[in-house]
Amino acid sequence: MSDTPVITQMRVIPVAGHDSMLLNIGGAHNCYFTRVLVVLTDSLGHTGVGESPGSTTVLNYLQAAIPQVEGQELKRLNSLVTALYTAKTRDAFSEVSDTIHVPQVNPEKHYNAVAAIEAAMLDLLGQFLDLPVAELLGPGKQRDQVPVLGYLFYIADRTKTDMDYLPGSRGGHDWYHLRHQAAMDIDSVVRLAEAAQDLYGFKDFKLKGGVHRGEYEIETVKALAHRFPQARITVDPNACWSLEEAIALGNQIKHLVPYIEDPCGAEHGFSGRETLAEFRRATNIPVATNMIANDWRQLRHALEMNAIDIPLADPHFWTMKNAVAVAQLCDEWGLTMGCHSNNHFDVSLAMITHLGAAAPGERVTPFDTHWLWQDGQRLTREPFKIVDGNIRLPDKPGLGIELDMEQVEKSHQLYQRIPNKDRNDAVGMQYLIKDWRFNGKRPTLLR
Ligand SMILES: O=C([O-])[C@@H](O)[C@@H](O)[C@H](O)[C@@H](O)C(=O)[O-]
Numbered sequence: 330m331s332d333t334p335v336i337t338q339m340r341v342i343p344v345a346g347h348d349s350m351l352l353n354i355g356g357a358h359n360c361y362f363t364r365v366l367v368v369l370t371d372s373l374g375h376t377g378v379g380e381s382p383g384s385t386t387v388l389n390y391l392q393a394a395i396p397q398v399e400g401q402e403l404k405r406l407n408s409l410v411t412a413l414y415t416a417k418t419r420d421a422f423s424e425v426s427d428t429i430h431v432p433q434v435n436p437e438k439h440y441n442a443v444a445a446i447e448a449a450m451l452d453l454l455g456q457f458l459d460l461p462v463a464e465l466l467g468p469g470k471q472r473d474q475v476p477v478l479g480y481l482f483y484i485a486d487r488t489k490t491d492m493d494y495l496p497g498s499r500g501g502h503d504w505y506h507l508r509h510q511a512a513m514d515i516d517s518v519v520r521l522a523e524a525a526q527d528l529y530g531f532k533d534f535k536l537k538g539g540v541h542r543g544e545y546e547i548e549t550v551k552a553l554a555h556r557f558p559q560a561r562i563t564v565d566p567n568a569c570w571s572l573e574e575a576i577a578l579g580n581q582i583k584h585l586v587p588y589i590e591d592p593c594g595a596e597h598g599f600s601g602r603e604t605l606a607e608f609r610r611a612t613n614i615p616v617a618t619n620m621i622a623n624d625w626r627q628l629r630h631a632l633e634m635n636a637i638d639i640p641l642a643d644p645h646f647w648t649m650k651n652a653v654a655v656a657q658l659c660d661e662w663g664l665t666m667g668c669h670s671n672n673h674f675d676v677s678l679a680m681i682t683h684l685g686a687a688a689p690g691e692r693v694t695p696f697d698t699h700w701l702w703q704d705g706q707r708l709t710r711e712p713f714k715i716v717d718g719n720i721r722l723p724d725k726p727g728l729g730i731e732l733d734m735e736q737v738e739k740s741h742q743l744y745q746r747i748p749n750k751d752r753n754d755a756v757g758m759q760y761l762i763k764d765w766r767f768n769g770k771r772p773t774l775l776r
């Protein structure tokens with residue numbers, strides 16, 4: 330008789346939520362974003378949940394993985410994740426039809442799906458052991474709260490489209506209205522930051538670049554730094570600046586930024602790791618990335634070439650256990666741990682909070698989150714909150730969340746209704762610029 334629970338059911342639930350017309354190198358965010366929930370039930374009647382990016386590729390993989398998961402003993406968590414994470418599975422996964430998304434920015438791999446299964450199993454194991462997931466990761470829980478940054482975007486004018494972008498609500502906090510309005514210039518981005526800081530207490534900001542000319546984005550960074558002299562401000566053009574341009578722009582703000590994220594990338598036959606290494610040597614500006622170090626093989630090359638200081642180890646890319654191993658490596662090797670994000674719901678918010686709580690050492694930079702753009706669209710009964718720029722870990726076992734199945738069902742119905750199940754930021758962009766096409770080396774508005 331097993332002394333630990335057995336997984337009796339695995340449900341895979343695609344869900345959708347509303348998003349603003351956020352601009353990035355891949356174009357303009359669609360009015361909807363999609364995610365997938367993995368909901369596990371065990372023989373004790375507990376429910377565990379995980380969340381992953383919502384492409385049909387990930388959905389197909391998860392649905393195909395159900396027979397490998399149901400019937401597994403919870404104590405086999407590590408060997409099951411290893412079995413799901415192997416290259417063989419990766420190959421099998423790669424046969425699944427690809428999706429329309431921005432591979433250059435969001436390198437989608439099958440472990441996006443594995444991470445959702447792993448998180449749901451960790452949620453169950455934590456409930457069985459009466460421990461928070463952070464205690465089950467790496468060195469165990471290191472802190473009770475995790476700093477997060479205010480993730481700022483230029484926002485396009487949604488009224489130039491016939492897409493279902495929400496209009497924003499008046500009456501509540503300014504942020505809930507401003508996040509749906511056009512914000513294409515420096516003053517409006519500063520205004521966004523003021524509202525976000527007032528509501529969430531952010532002490533750090535990140536500007537999503539790759540949209541305007543690099544010079545203009547640097548001026549935006551300078552304006553943010555002037556308005557918030559105590560804040561740490563960074564910018565992420567998703568490698569669309571040339572090395573030469575990145576060095577010139579970086580040198581203008583090196584006294585203002587703690588690091589720059591993916592300032593440059595592959596060009597003229599040189600890899601992104603090579604150009605980032607050259608950027609670091611030329612400017613002495615620390616470099617963060619979520620584009621060229623998203624698995625152990627990539628990270629090894631990046632570190633051997635001294636290309637980065639801050640791997641943004643997103644658990645949805647790495648799995649929770651591998652992401653916390655990256656954090657341990659960072660702590661031992663004098664690097665800084667960070668975490669990348671895409672649009673997400675409150676299940677992923679809990680996942681990254683437990684990761685941040687388990688990351689050892691003091692060199693943990695505030696994590697990315699898109700939650701400020703989706704706050705209010707909950708799938709759990711009591712979403713974690715961003716207060717004074719931090720997310721506090723609840724004193725509860727597992728992930729510390731409980732799905733609100735009524736909300737999950739509403740988001741699932743929305744998923745069923747929307748035309749584009751996969752991320753494709755060109756759809757909105759082509760309302761703004763006719764026949765717009767993705768070009769990883771040209772800011773989105775420059776065509
Ligand atoms: O949400 C966005 O548009 C971001 O650009 C996202 O897609 C990136 O993957 C990520 O946030 C990043 O830091 O590059």
Ligand SMILES: [Mg+2]
Nearest residue numbers: 565590591619
């Ligand atoms: Mg990035």
